Amino acid sequence: MGFKCGIIGLPNVGKSSLFNALLGLQKASSENYPFCTIEPNVGRVPIPDNRLRELSSINKSKNTIHGQIEFVDIAGLVKGASKGEGLGNQFLSNIREVDAIIHVVRCFEDKNISHVYNRIDPISDIEIIDSELILSDISRIEKMLEKMKKSLKSSKEEYQINFPTLNKVKSELEKGQTINKDILNEEELLVVKSAGLLSYKPIMYVANVDENSIEIGNNYSKLVEDFAKKKNISFVKISSKIEEELASFDDEKEKDTLMESLGILSSGIDTFITQGFKLLNLITFFTSGPKESKAWTIPSGSSAPDAAGTIHTDFKKGFIAAEVISYKDLINAGGDVKAKSMGMIKTQGKEYVIKDGDVILFRFNV
Ligand SMILES: Nc1nc2c(ncn2[C@@H]2O[C@H](COP(=O)(O)OP(=O)(O)OP(=O)(O)O)[C@@H](O)[C@H]2O)c(=O)[nH]1
Ligand SMILES: [Mg+2]
Structure with a gap:
């Protein structure tokens, strides 16, 4: 079973750098110009789990096989994406295929790295992306409702639930809010789930901070953290650029030297993956014997x-x-x-x- 997380955000905020860090190699080309990623890049990342290592050693397994999460590096979205701006429709359909969304937000200053709107303002950046997801969902629901109107006349039973549910969700989205699951009963939740709506997917905000703010964050990342708290959304801070660099070293000594010079004890990538795992509401079970110990990923x-x-x-x-x-x-x-x-x-x-x-x-x- 493959669980897919899509990495999204404005152009040039560090999505591909994060993806490369996750993959531990320079797969996607990360360059200082917007829209450097056109086709989504897909990579599988093992989920670190000490329990599996212990099981493997106690049962003297020949092989140890970790669970995996699939990450997709999606191209940058801009204002108007839901109306096709900047190849937006194509990128939004890439997001439709993932199980959860990782939203990277620029929280670093660097005059050499351009920002599409020429200012560092993480909350406004988040709101641009969120509103494009919402607008895209509204137009999707409108199309579905239009189709359903015809079938409603033939009074097909399923439409009697789908129609009012989608209308209810639409009016919620029109207020600029993502879907609040608490207002839906079980039957309605199923309708929303199968409608493929972006604003229904679990989401995590990632504050991409500069190398001096890895441990305690900075004023920008604090804004994002507060915003996430208010909206009850998971939050993590990371320095994509540093993680990408750390991941590119083959030599452990080089890695240690860089970490030492930055005053950090470990790479943030493991924590990041563990957070992603929680976000998806997944659990792990194991099979273990002399042949192999293996971690399996299933929904809780x-x-x-x-x-x-x-x-x-x-x-x-x-x-x-x-x-x-x-x-x-x-x-x-x-x-x-x-x-x-x-x-x-x-x-x-x-x-x-x-x-x-x-x-x-x-x-x-x-
Ligand atoms: N100074 C600094 N530069 C960074 C940081 N993160 C990423 N960058 C740089 O910003 C540029 C863009 O990074 P990418 O990872 O390609 O950005 P992206 O979001 O994938 O961009 P698109 O695919 O064009 O949407 C690269 O030159 C990175 O090295 C950071 O934390 N600090
Ligand atoms: Mg990119």
């Missing part, structure tokens, strides 16, 4: 058969039971064999909801 709330299905569809179809132990119990017991002999591995049925950190052996019939 998944049932045992759903989890089995991420390994193989046959596992779900023929699901009999899941033998489950928490990662902590398994480590405390000193491994698989001992945990079993101590009766710590529990057999769970179809109704079992997977918990983060479960180590599972599925039993199935094919």
Whole structure:
């Protein structure tokens, strides 16, 4: 299962630099001119997880396989993008395909790096992008409602729910607000989910700060942080340029020297990925044995058969039971064999909801 995060923002704010840092290599070309990224660049990044390393070592696994998140580096959006400005329609459709949005905001000063609107003003930058997402959703909903009007006459039952729901969401968006999930019931949420709306996607603001503000941030990043808090949106600060540089070194010593000169202890990229993982409301379960230890990524709330299905569809179809132990119990017991002999591995049925950190052996019939 691939979870996709799209990296968005105004042109030239450091999106490709962040993407490169994430990929640990200079895949996308990052240059000092707007619209340097035209086609979205896609890269998979392993999710760091110490539990997996421990499991692998206790069960003496030959291979250790991390979970992954897919990142997409999307081209810069400008004012009017929802009306096609600056290839906006194409870029907005790239965003439609992702599961979550990472919105990079320029929080650094540098006269050599141009800003499309010639000023450093992170909140106004955020509002430009947010309003383009909202406008794009409004026009999408208008088209859907138009189509539905015809079908409404034939009184198809599904339209009786879809039509008022989309109208309700539209009037919310027209107030300039992104979709507030609290005003929707379960049925309505499903309608919104399947409508492919951008302002419904989980979002995280990333303040891209200068190299001197990595630890404590700066006045710009503080503005973004407060703004995010008010809107109940996740926030993280990072220096894309430094992370890109750190990621480009093969030599650990060079990395350490740069970090030392900046007075930082570690790269911010691991924290960034962990935050992204939380944002998506994902959890991890493990399979572990002598052959391999592997981390699997599933949405929180998944049932045992759903989890089995991420390994193989046959596992779900023929699901009999899941033998489950928490990662902590398994480590405390000193491994698989001992945990079993101590009766710590529990057999769970179809109704079992997977918990983060479960180590599972599925039993199935094919
Ligand atoms: N001084 C400084 N420069 C940065 C920082 N982050 C990125 N840059 C520079 O800004 C320029 C643009 O960065 P990119 O990562 O290509 O920006 P982008 O958002 O992908 O731009 P488009 O793809 O054109 O929309 C590059 O020259 C980067 O080195 C930073 O934190 N400080
Ligand atoms: Mg770019």
